[in-house]
Amino acid sequence: MRKWLVAVVAFFYSIALLAQQPLQPSEPERFTRQDSLRGSLRPERTCYNVTFYDLNLSVDPVTKSIAGSNTIRYRVRAPFKRMQIDLFENLTIESIKQGGESLKYVREGNAIFVTMKAAQEKDAVEEIKVTYHGKPREAVNPPWDGGFSWKKDSLGNDWVGVSCEGLGASSWWPCKDHLSDEPDSMRTTFRVPRGLKAVSNGRLLQKQDVGENQTEFVWAVSYSINTYNVTFNLGDYVLITDEYRSRDYRYLDLNYHVLRYNEAKARVHFEQVIGMLDTYEWFFGHFPFWRDGYSVVETPYLGMEHQSAIAYGNNYKNNAFGFDFILIHESAHEYFGNSLSCIDPAEMWIHEAFATYMESIYVENTDGYPKAVKYLMTQKPLIKNKYPMMGPRGVNYQHKDTDIYFKGTWLLHSLRCVVDDDNIWFMALRKVALERNHKFVTTKQIIDILCRETEKDLRPIFDQFLNYAAPPVVEYRVTEKGDFIEVQHRWIADAKGFNMPLKYRFAYGPWHTLYTTREWQTTLIRRSQGWLNFAYELQYFGARIYQEPIQKQQE
Structure with missing residues (x-):
């Protein structure tokens, strides 16, 4: 030889x-009634679309409890007298009202079925107000096994955050907890111990002292938002501000809410944000939540892609390639996951594969293609090939490993090789981001756009990578x-x-x-x-x- x-x-x-x-499960996965109630689109859910949430809470770190209300404004899609909302059963509902009148409701686990006094007529815009209280689930291993993280900073100050992707927003506030329905906008109001700062999504509208020992913070989101992206943070925060100038001379506000004693290191560390935003703009268009600004909040857990309030807890560390992967990855989700969003957790590969791939795009744009390939090669051994990247729909499916990240990014890297023309490939990706900007998206729509723009039938490749484990x-x-x-x-x-x-x-x-x-x-x-x-x-x-x-x- x-x-x-x-x-x-x-x-x-x-x-x-x-x-x-692949190591196949010994028997088919079983799903519960609660899985179906949470993950399916039953008539009690499809009959209405949420247009606005007004979440108003008092948060007590001493008792680890919350109390308040959420007003749900919705447009009626089909006439109904019974609707489903969601709230974990460990939280106590005090009342559900419409027009000041109490409504009857029944619980089935975390699902709540509300009976209206009057028929809800098609195209009408109505509201219900849910008043509740309790101790929300504490996080076990955030952000993956999430909930509330009730922590102390190194000086003994309360430091609180919440992460609920997969777990669900209904773990701490009443809502229509399904990816297919987002409010057009949202307001959050938090009353917290005086001397600390509450940070949420969007822009701060108002801050005022209330009562003897509380401060009230009112935040507003002017775009549609995934329910799991709605967040609450509490700490001894200081605000660092900066500005990003886009390639067409538009100015984006940058806000970094960091623990007071980390201000100096944060100012230096977050300098990489400017180059990241420039890279993402070049490949995918303007930052998608321009009115609300780009914001980062220091959290007691690793990170999460909370819209216009990105959770950051990586301790200001860069990796071996010279950048902070939490900052780069979670910010990428503002494009893929927050602006462009799937409608069922079964298709969560869309969020994670593209955001992970954007890390390598950042490396390539910063340090060149060979360095980007080296970065991708560090992720390749992490692929498990145990489960398909596409899961079953309608059951709030949660992926069991990280293949939607790393096998997903290698699917996209492989397709770049198949297309064999970087101009065509990256313009096709840009088309995906821009055509589905602030819209829901399905796997089929992603594939159709890429096939159309590359003029190649990529469907068999997607089929193998997404629907089969091997x-x-x-x-x-x-x-x-x-x-x-x-x-x-x-x-x-x-x-x-x-x-x-x-x-x-x-x-x-x-x-x-x-x-x-x-x-x-x-x-x-x-x-x-x-x-x-x-x-x-x-x-x-x-x-x-x-x-x-x-x-x-x-x-």
Whole structure:
């Protein structure tokens, strides 16, 4: 066996782990009645669309409790006398009223079914007010296993934050807790111990002392917002302000709410925000929540993409590539996740894959393409291949691992290689961001836009990566034939018609393409100096050498 062939075998042995079969669950996953009530769109939910929330709470860190109300304004889509709202059953409802009159309601776990006194007529705009109190769930491992984080800063001051993606906004305030419905705008009012500052989404409208020992803060969001993005933060915060000038000379307010004793380090650390915003604007358009401004809040947990109040708790640390990945990743969600939003947790790959991919775009724009590839290669070993990236719909599905992040970003990186034209590829991504700006989006819509803009049918590739746990595996055999190398190759893949073109080269020479399908193909390649290798740094796949005569299998 020649040296170049030995190199091929050694190379593929190094990535053979990617070809492992996924570990399938021993039995189908079971979902509860509560999963369906939370995740499905029943008539009691589809009959109305929320247009505005007015959340008004007193927060007591001593008792770890909250008390207040939420007014839900909605437009009637279809006539009804019964509606569903959501609030965790550990929180006590004092009353639900419409027009000052109490309404009857029944609880089924975390779902609340409200009976109206008068029929709600189509296209009418109505309101109900829910008054409640209690001790909200405490976070176990925030932000992944979230809730309220009741902490103290290093000087002993109360430091509180909330994270509820997956868990649900209804863990602490009554709402229509489904991704498919966002209010057009929102107001939040918090009364907190005097001497501390409450920070929420959007812009601060008013601050005033109330009672003997409380201060009231009123915040307003002027855009639509996911319910899980609504947040509350409490601490001894100081405000650092700055300004970003866009490429067309528009000015964006930058606000950093940080613990008082971290002000100096925060001023230096957050200087990277300007370059990040410039990168994201160049690739995806203006920052999507311009009126509300760009804001970061220091939190007692790692981070979360709370709209116009990004949670930051990475202790002002940059990674080995010279940037703070929490800051870069969570800010990317303002484009993919907050502006452009999926309507079911089953499609959460849209939020996480694109936001993670934007990290590598930031690295490439800052330090060049080779550095970006190195960054992507650090994420590749984190892929598990145990579950499909698309989950079941209608049951508030929660993904069990991080493949929607890292396998998702490698799906997009692989598609860049398939498109093989960076101008076309990045303009297609920009189209996705701009066409679905401040809109809901489905997987099909994402795929349709990318296929249209690249003029390539990428559907079989999306099908394999999203709907099946196993990665595509190239099965191949190499034979010497004089001045040529004969490569017999095919894809082992579940997706019908899977045909991802596969890049190869000799040593560090130029890339060439094998047009591999699920059927055996034979390609003669003129021998060149160096070893033959496939594009492990450009695409995600497994590989294995085929040992038996191919003719026997075809017989």
